[in-house]
Amino acid sequence: MVRLGRYVLAPLAGLLLAGASTAQEMTDVGTPRNETLIVQTFDGKSANPDVQNPLNQYAIWRGFRELGWSFLWEMDTATGQSYPELAAGPVEVLNPEHTKFRIKIRPGVFWSDGVEFTVDDLIYTLDTSFKYKDKLTFVARTTNYVKPDSWSKVDNYTMDIETVSPAYDFQTVLGVYTWGSLFVPVPKHIFEGQGDNVVTYKNTNAVTLGPYKIKEFDPNGFWQLWELRDDWQRSGWGNLGTPKPKYVLYKDFGAEETRTLAFVQNQYDVDTFMSPDSIAAAKARNPAIETFSPTLPYHDMNDACSYGIYFNQQKSPYDLPEVRWALALTVNLQQVAISAVSGQFKASALPLADTPITDPVFYQPMLEFLNGLTLSDGYKPFDAGFGDGMVAALKAQGIPEADLPTGDAVKQGFGQGWWKFDPAQAEKLLGSVGIKKGADGFYTKPDGSPWTLDFVIPADWNKVMQRTGFSIADSWKKAGFNVTARQADNGEFTTVQNTNAKLDLMVNWSTSCTYNSNWFNSWNSFSDAFVKPADSNEPLQGNYVRVTDPEIFKLVQDSKSLEIGSEPFVANGIEIAKKLTSGMQLINLMNIPTTIPTNSTYWKNYPKQENFYAAPYTWWSSFKKTIVNIEPTGK
Incomplete structure (x- = not known):
C-alpha cells in the first residue's frame, strides 16, 4: 500500500465501494473498520506532524491530549467538577495560605514502553520547564505559577510543591480545566538524555502515558x-x-464539500464543525447521521468558550470605546446567525458563554446590569428581546413551529439577549470622535484618510467560524466600514492572535473560556506583565484581549488570595465582566455552536442532549469519556 498525504493507493482488486459492507472491511490505513473510530481533525492538516514534544507548542489536536497523554487531574465536563486521574486523590493543602501542597500519585501506572511513572517524571518536567523557560513555548503558565525550586520528592509516589501566590485553583492549573492541561508530564527516562537539546527535541513517535500509543502518522x-x-x-x-x-484515526478529509460526501459514505464517524446546511444534506442521505439534539438549536452549546471579535485595542482607532461600540452595534447578529449557522446558535452578550453551569453564576446576577447599561450619550444598547426576534425570523424562514422554542425556552435556547442592531447610533458614536463617511460611503479616519479594516478569520479548518466571520464582514460593509475578511490557516491565525503588530481585528475564542465559577483560568493573564507595545512583533503569552485597565489588573491580582467559587471571588469576576462589557473591550457573539454530527454506522452511544455524560468534543481531553462509553454496532 502506498501512502500519499491524505490519500492511499491500493491495488484495484482491493478497493471497496464507499458504504459497501464486507466481512472484513479495512480502513485506508490498514486497520479493521469495525475496530477503528475515525474522527475529522480539528485543525485540518498539521504542518509539523513529527513534532510531538509537549513542552513546546505543536499539533495537539490529533489525539495527544485526548488519547496519548494523561494528567494529574481531569475535568468532568458534564458537571464542571475536577477529579483525580494520575493523582491518587485531591491535592493536599499543607498551609493556611494555600501556597504549599502535597501531590500523591497512583502507583502502578506505566509509560507505553513499560517504564513505571513516578514523581521523578513530575520533578524532571518541572526542573526542565524552569531551566529552559525562556526557550520552551508551552511552560509559561506553570513557571509563573509554581515557586521556583520549591518541589521535593517524599517517595516514588509523593511530592511536595509550593506556588508563588495563594493557589485555590491548583487542581485545574496543574490538571485540566477545560480542553486539556497546561502541565503535561514527560518521561524522564526519554528526555533526560537530550540535555540542552530538549528545547528543540521533536519527540517523534512519543512514548505515551494514556491507554493509546502512536501506531503511525x-x-x-x-x-x-x-x-x-x-x-x-x-x-x-x-x-x-x-x-x-x-x-x-484522526484524519483530515479535506474541504467541507469533500468530507461531507465521505461522511455520508460512512468513511468516518465524528465530524468537527460541519456547517448546518451540510449537516442537513448529509442527514437527508444517511439516516445514521445525527446531531446533538433532534430539536433547535440541534447542536451542543455548552462549550466553555464563545466566539468573539477581538481588537488590538492598543492601536488607533480601536483604542476608542466609541469605535468598539460602533462595531458592535453594526453587527446584525440575527442575520449573521441565520446566514452562518442557519439560526442554530445561542447569543452571549457577556464575555463568557451562557451555559447551564455559568448562567446562574454570571448571567442571572448581571441581567440588571445589562438592562441598565447606558452609553455616554444616554443610549441603552441591550436588547433583552433578541431571542423573541430570532424565533420570529426563523418562523418567517419556514422553520416549523414544533422545532422552535416557546416561553422560557426561548432564552434557554437563544440566550438572555444581545446588542441592538443600530447603524444610526453607531454613526453618531463615530462622529463624536471625528470618524465620518467619505464620498464613497465608507468611514474615514479623523484626518479624512481612508480607513481599511483588516479582519482575520479562519480558513476552511473551521468552516463555521469562517462563515460567521464572512457574515460579520458583510454586515459591517453594509454599515459603511471598508472591511477585508482575510482568511488565515491555523498557524497564521495563531500568530495573528499572539502578535500585536499583526492584529487589527479577528474573530476568535481564546480568552472567553469560562466553564464554571472559576473565571480565573480564563482571565488570569489580565496583567501588565502580558502587555506589549501596540506594534510589537514579540509573541504574547496571554491577555489576547489586550486589556490595559489597571482596575481589571487589580481585581485579578486580588482574586489570587480568594477561594475559587467563593462569593468574593465570583463578585470580582462579575466586576471584570462589567468592565469588559461596558468598554466593549471585545465583542462577545455567541456560545460556540459545536456543530458535531455523528455517524452511528459502526459506533453508537455518543454523548447527546439526552445522554450527556461528557462534552461531545473530539479535541478535548475529556474525549476519553467518549472512548470508554461508545459501543460497536456489530457492523
Whole structure:
C-alpha cells in the first residue's frame, strides 16, 4: 500500500465501494473498520506532524491530549467538577495560605514502553520547564505559577510543591480545566538524555502515558493513527473504563464539500464543525447521521468558550470605546446567525458563554446590569428581546413551529439577549470622535484618510467560524466600514492572535473560556506583565484581549488570595465582566455552536442532549469519556 498525504493507493482488486459492507472491511490505513473510530481533525492538516514534544507548542489536536497523554487531574465536563486521574486523590493543602501542597500519585501506572511513572517524571518536567523557560513555548503558565525550586520528592509516589501566590485553583492549573492541561508530564527516562537539546527535541513517535500509543502518522500531516496498548489497564486513565476502539484515526478529509460526501459514505464517524446546511444534506442521505439534539438549536452549546471579535485595542482607532461600540452595534447578529449557522446558535452578550453551569453564576446576577447599561450619550444598547426576534425570523424562514422554542425556552435556547442592531447610533458614536463617511460611503479616519479594516478569520479548518466571520464582514460593509475578511490557516491565525503588530481585528475564542465559577483560568493573564507595545512583533503569552485597565489588573491580582467559587471571588469576576462589557473591550457573539454530527454506522452511544455524560468534543481531553462509553454496532 502506498501512502500519499491524505490519500492511499491500493491495488484495484482491493478497493471497496464507499458504504459497501464486507466481512472484513479495512480502513485506508490498514486497520479493521469495525475496530477503528475515525474522527475529522480539528485543525485540518498539521504542518509539523513529527513534532510531538509537549513542552513546546505543536499539533495537539490529533489525539495527544485526548488519547496519548494523561494528567494529574481531569475535568468532568458534564458537571464542571475536577477529579483525580494520575493523582491518587485531591491535592493536599499543607498551609493556611494555600501556597504549599502535597501531590500523591497512583502507583502502578506505566509509560507505553513499560517504564513505571513516578514523581521523578513530575520533578524532571518541572526542573526542565524552569531551566529552559525562556526557550520552551508551552511552560509559561506553570513557571509563573509554581515557586521556583520549591518541589521535593517524599517517595516514588509523593511530592511536595509550593506556588508563588495563594493557589485555590491548583487542581485545574496543574490538571485540566477545560480542553486539556497546561502541565503535561514527560518521561524522564526519554528526555533526560537530550540535555540542552530538549528545547528543540521533536519527540517523534512519543512514548505515551494514556491507554493509546502512536501506531503511525502521515509525514504530510493529514492523519494520525493510534492503537490501544496491550497493557492499557496500567495506563494513566486505564482505571476510567474499557476503551472500546482498538484504533482511533484522526484524519483530515479535506474541504467541507469533500468530507461531507465521505461522511455520508460512512468513511468516518465524528465530524468537527460541519456547517448546518451540510449537516442537513448529509442527514437527508444517511439516516445514521445525527446531531446533538433532534430539536433547535440541534447542536451542543455548552462549550466553555464563545466566539468573539477581538481588537488590538492598543492601536488607533480601536483604542476608542466609541469605535468598539460602533462595531458592535453594526453587527446584525440575527442575520449573521441565520446566514452562518442557519439560526442554530445561542447569543452571549457577556464575555463568557451562557451555559447551564455559568448562567446562574454570571448571567442571572448581571441581567440588571445589562438592562441598565447606558452609553455616554444616554443610549441603552441591550436588547433583552433578541431571542423573541430570532424565533420570529426563523418562523418567517419556514422553520416549523414544533422545532422552535416557546416561553422560557426561548432564552434557554437563544440566550438572555444581545446588542441592538443600530447603524444610526453607531454613526453618531463615530462622529463624536471625528470618524465620518467619505464620498464613497465608507468611514474615514479623523484626518479624512481612508480607513481599511483588516479582519482575520479562519480558513476552511473551521468552516463555521469562517462563515460567521464572512457574515460579520458583510454586515459591517453594509454599515459603511471598508472591511477585508482575510482568511488565515491555523498557524497564521495563531500568530495573528499572539502578535500585536499583526492584529487589527479577528474573530476568535481564546480568552472567553469560562466553564464554571472559576473565571480565573480564563482571565488570569489580565496583567501588565502580558502587555506589549501596540506594534510589537514579540509573541504574547496571554491577555489576547489586550486589556490595559489597571482596575481589571487589580481585581485579578486580588482574586489570587480568594477561594475559587467563593462569593468574593465570583463578585470580582462579575466586576471584570462589567468592565469588559461596558468598554466593549471585545465583542462577545455567541456560545460556540459545536456543530458535531455523528455517524452511528459502526459506533453508537455518543454523548447527546439526552445522554450527556461528557462534552461531545473530539479535541478535548475529556474525549476519553467518549472512548470508554461508545459501543460497536456489530457492523
